[in-house]
Amino acid sequence: MKPSRSLIARLLLPLGFAAALHAPHALAAEKTLHAVMSSSLRVLDPIATTAQITRNHGFMIYDTLIAMDEHYQPAPQMADWAISPDGMVYTFTLRDGLMWHDGKPVTATDCVASLQRWARYDVGGQLMMKSVKSLVATDAKTITLTLAKPFGYVLPLLAKPSSVAAFMMPERVANTPMGQMITDYTGSGPFTFVAAEFDPGNRVVYEKFAGYVPRPEPASGTAGGKVVKVDRVEWINMPDRMTAINALASGDIDFIEQLPMDLLPMVQADGTLTSGVLSDLGNMTGGRMNFLYPPFNNPDIRRAALLALNQQDVLQALVGNPEYYRLCASVFGCGTPLESQTGGENLVKGDHSAEARALLSKAGYDGTPVVILQATDVPSQAPQPVVAAAALRKVGFTVDLQPMDWQTLVTRRANQGEPTKGGWNLFFTYWNVQTIWNPVVNPMLDGGGQKGAWFGWPTDAHMDALRNEFVQASGDAAQKAVAEKIQQYAMQQVSYIPLGQYHDVSAWNSHVSHLLKGPSTVFWNVQKDD
Amino acid sequence: MFAYFVRRVLAAIPVMLVVALFVFLLLRLSPGDPAAIIGGDMASPEQLAAIRQNLGLDRPLHVQFFVWLWQLLHGDFSTSLMAHTGVLSMIGQRLEPTLSLALVATALTVLVAVPLGVLAAWRRGSWLDHTVMSVSVLGFSVPVFVIGYGLTTLFALQLHWLPVQGFKSIFDGVGPFAYRIALPALTLASAHIALVARMTRASLLDVLGEDYIRTARAKGLGELAVLFRHALRNAWVPILTVIGSGFALMISGVVVTESVFNIPGLGRLIVDAVLARDYPVIQGMILLTSGVYVLINLLIDMSYAISDPRIRY
Structure with a gap:
């Protein structure tokens, strides 16, 4: 059977005109930042795992009561706090305007349930709970933690940015039993998780959460105002770092979280790319x-x-x-x-x-x-x-x-x-x-x-x-x-x-700026110019 | 023919059962713990035990096997331990890129390799023959990733004609699809083009010495008609076998091309699943690959009868 001419034409013509089709991308109204992260996101529950990539995912869609600034000092994030003179009672007051991605208000009850779940998993949380007499929501916006014996490390534990950060979730999610992963990804962080576009091992999509109210202070570590300056962030999984660098050079992607050292000279030799260390501690x-x-x-x-x-x-x-x-x-x-x-x-x-x-x-x-x-x-x-x-x-x-x-x-x-x-x-x-x-x-x-x-x-x-x-x-x-x-x-x-x-070395395009240095790779504050 | 088809399909069932049991046991006896991946490096033994219990990994092996088999019999390929998504849906999501890649690569193989092989056989011993054969040796000697990077450097980074990476579905338009699939398909096809060209040449040389070819020429038929209508048609069966098994190989061995061009296909799915010890996904993928092999072999056997009227089942 002879292949029809029209079939051949349909197959070859697009190839022939491929270059023409590759005209400079039309400027999309929507700004999307494409990032290749250090590994593929496998587990979506940032409390139940200590995996770093899941922690980074956590910072995209969840928020923490308090956070750690660039000088490693606890700072207010969702809540401000007061400590009783004897150091035994911590009172956290939620700030105004906090909202879950489903539009419901964040309440102290949600936060108490979240802290209880976090404390079951986190080594530090377990240690802290041995000294805690009670952890209750005293009203819709107030969480009171009362110690039974002195424990001087409450604030650094709640603010810590790593394994496991105390992310806040709605009460219904935080009540997920031990050993079971959460399946509802409603957070109150600066981005929402687009479950419909999640392709495990390939792509994770986040959209700017229009209802997020950032703090007024400038961003610092995981503290300060989480001001989102792009509409979408897509984490693209590229197992081959050589391909990722080629994609960065060609403009297909904007950011690589972790470069292999042997490929660093390639990036440094390319005048359009920037490389640098985003985590001071490494x-x-x-x-x-x-x-x-x-x-x-x-x-x-x-x-x-x-x-x-x-x-x-x-x-x-x-x-x-x-x-x-x-x-x-x-x-x-x-x-x-x-x-x-x-x-x-x-x-x-x-x-x-x-x-x-x-x-x-x-x-x-x-x-x-x-x-x-x-x-x-x-x-x-x-x-x-x-x-x-x-x-x-x-x-x-x-x-x-x-x-x-x-x-x-x-x-x-x-x-x-x-x-x-x-x-x-x-x-x-x-x-x-x-x-x-x-x-x-x-x-x-x-x-x-x-x-x-x-x-x-x-x-x-x-x-x-x-x-x-x-x-x-x-x-x-x-x-x-x-x-x-x-x-x-x-x-x-x-x-x-x-x-x-x-240190891990990251690389990004010349049109990407204002990346934040800190313990976790975060995408608020990041600007992508046209 | 229909009875033969039914017999072959029925014969595939015990094969698939043996594959299922073998894969299940192999995975469970290999070292690795999905709970450790889920829990992370710092997870306590208590947390790991809770995760294992939740995933049903603490149950006896035979119970786990029969639960899985029961699910399979109900058309349920189980759920990914990591992504909590149905295995069949994950495979479905990844099937199109791999299938597209394998089909375009196979089409390229046939379009390029068969004429080249015919030309080489027709001009046996000439510079054309030597060139085709030398290039084909190069084609299956150079690793796929080297060809991939070489093509990327030339066509994407230097000439800017084609993209570095990525995949677009054909449903997004033939243009964008072809634009993205061209380099990976050429890369994947390179070794197969070489193989099929050599097979075509060898197979054609066998029949070119036959009496009926001499008769065709004696009748005054043109060379093209002799080559394509008489010689190639009779030499087609072994070529078809190589093309068919090559297609199955492309489906199961596409991982390097998918990685080099960042195509979210089945190859990458199975590598990710193996690295994460995501048992249901690995099991589902291997079963599917075995099924594809069985099906393709069946289709090849049936196509013999179509291409060669002497073959009857």
């Missing part, structure tokens, strides 16, 4: 040991491993460009209010392998293999195990480096069995600095053992006592003093091995 990478089994159930051997490692080597392998990393031995990250490098000097200065070798011998290390898990499919986690394995072998450890995909690692690290029977001794990961920046939220400082602590499961009553001392300390100076003790003790115990801090 990420901390580090290693976590299994406290249950030899050899790392011995603090001296853990210390020997700490002495063997060197941040410069790890960061060179991981990031390469010194402009985007910093040596930092603080368990709370550097640039944070609680930064202290006490006890971790060896990680950032000099070669301590001789000292490590001596300590290992003194500790009676018997050659038990150290099983290191390596996630080979995650570029931000693949190099650390290789560098660490070489450093540990150099000082006398026997190392069994086991490559696997991240999903396998996630399952494997939850295994409390012996390292030779499906367990492990050491794995590496990274954390957004806001998720480790104080003893309340930092999961590695939880000494709750096999039932309560994070993977590695240290049982450490002294650490837990120090954390309690921290939350009861009143005032910045007192908290800083306790944090210093925790830093020192964490390095002695090697609660985890901080291996340095690094």
